[in-house]
Amino acid sequence: MLTVPEMILLLPSLLCALAGYVSASLSETSDLTDLYPPLWKECPGQLSDYSVEDGVYIIDPWLYTERMGMYKILITLTAEYFERFAPNNEANILWGLPLQHGWQYETDRLTDPTNETKCGRQNGDPTCISVDSWWxxxxxxxxxxxxxGAIEAGVLGISxxxxxxxxxxxxxxHFCYDVTDCRSSFPAAMTKWKMFFQQIKKPSKSLDDLLKYLWDAHVTSLEAARYIFDNRYLYISKxxxxxxxxxxxxxxxxxxxxxETTLKKTTRFQKAxxxxxLKHxxxxxxINDFTDSQNRILFLxxxxxxxxxASGHKLLTWFRNFMKSKLLRKIVNAIMEEGIKNYNITPQELDIIFSQYI
Incomplete structure (x- = not known):
């Protein structure tokens, strides 16, 4: 078994792979819309596209297009805050969220894993999102x-x-249904998201600054749901x-x-x-029908x-402390970017290299 110091020495090369060791780089495209998530055009793009009851907008987050519509509204309304980093909203770091959701939809990870309903299936409602899906x-x-959180921060311009x-x-x-309910049920996560949306309005904030607030909110949200849905593992393969x-x-x-969860970088990463x-x-x-990159990413x-x-989570504590340095973050991300461009080791070679550690 590796000691923590040995793990630390191994970690940089491992993280390179995790951030997108993709042998086939993202092909150049003149139209960024080609990179948008599935059914993006069909999703609501403004609140008025949703139904209204007694002056209240009603959203069904258990339909893919309606949940994706929430992302689309956020991407649209925050575009002005990211134009200083890149044109055409490409540098909007919120892209990671809808792109990840789109990947879940494309790969059938939102369908009913119990097979007791037709939710998410072509012979039922393909846009249905199953509450039995862990993802x-x-x-x-x-x-x-x-x-x-964006509503609380005033981004949507509504109460x-x-x-x-x-x-x-x-x-x-296990869920919340309006701002007050979510604030009461998940105060830490709501505070982090409100803070992120407040910070993006400040022109003095760098992209690195905003990424800190984004990832803090992201991790806190997952922490709020850490063990709640563990029973969903029973519905899927090991x-x-x-x-x-x-x-x-x-x-x-x-x-x-x-x-950086920008449009191009997230798309490139998700190719792996x-x-x-995954089947039993x-x-x-x-896995024969996976690319070398996809096989590698699962292994890593x-x-x-x-x-x-094995480290008792000390490895994560160390890495977080290491990443407090802006210079070291730049180095790690530069290494990861280089890895995306040049990495071509085969899965078989990877197995030989790391076999002594697992």
């Missing part, structure tokens, strides 16, 4: 809470009592549940490095994520999770 429930905390979201068909106690657990852990490290749900007979580094996510557990 969907976790994403709720990264869609509804940011949206309500906190003018929007409500509909409950799922069961387990309603390889898929292992990946889900590893993914949550990896987010802690990616957050500490303040990875699994293109479908899928084995790390040898699993390795990082094991290293973190």
């Amino acid at each position: 969907a429930c976790k994403n709720y905390y990264l869609s509804v809470l940011p949206f309500f 906190s009592d003018q929007v409500k979201v509909l409950p799922p068909p069961k387990d309603q106690i 390889p898929e549940s292992d990946f889900a657990k590893s993914w949550v852990k990896a987010v802690d490290y990616i957050a500490a490095s303040r990875f 994520l699994p293109p479908r749900l 007979d899928d084995h790390l580094l040898s 996510l699993d390795l990082l999770n094991k290293m973190d557990d």
Whole structure:
């Protein structure tokens, strides 16, 4: 078993892979709209696109297009604050949220994993989001809470009592449905999101500054839902549940490095994520219908999770302290960017390199 110092020496190369060791780089495109999430054009782009009851906008976050619409509104209304970093809203660091949700939709991670309903399936309602989906429930905390946090910060220009979201068909106690409810149920996460949206309005803030506030809110939201939906693991294969657990852990490290969740960088990163749900007979580094990059990312996510557990989570504590330095964050992100461009090691070679550690 590796000691913590040995893990520290191994961590930089591992993080390079986690941030997007993608042998095929993102192809150049003259139209950024080609990178937008699925069904982006069909999603609501303003509050008036939703239904209204007694002057209150009603959103159904258990429909993909309506949940994605919340992201679309945030991306649109915050565009002006990110124009100083890049044109055409490409540098809006909120892109990571809808792109991740779009990946979940494309890979069937929002469908009913129990197969008791047709939710999310082509022979039912393909835009339905299942409350039995681990990914969907976790994403709720990264869609509804940011949206309500933006309302509190004044980004949407409406009062906190003018929007409500509909409950799922069961387990309603695990969610919140309006600004007041979410503020009461998840005060830490709501405070972090409100703070982020307040900070983006300040022209003196650098992109690195704003990434700190974004990732703080992101991690706090996931922490609020840390153990609530563990029973959903029973509905999916062990390889898929292992990946889900590893993914949550990896987010802690990616957050500490303040990875730039802009449109192009997030799209490039997601090319290495699994293109479908993992099945019971899928084995790390040898999934035939996955690319080499996708096989590698699964292996490395699993390795990082094991290293973190073996260290008693001391590795994460060390890395967070290490990443408090702006210079070191720049170095780590530069290494990760270079890795995206040049990394071409095969899964088989990767297995040989790291086999002694697992």
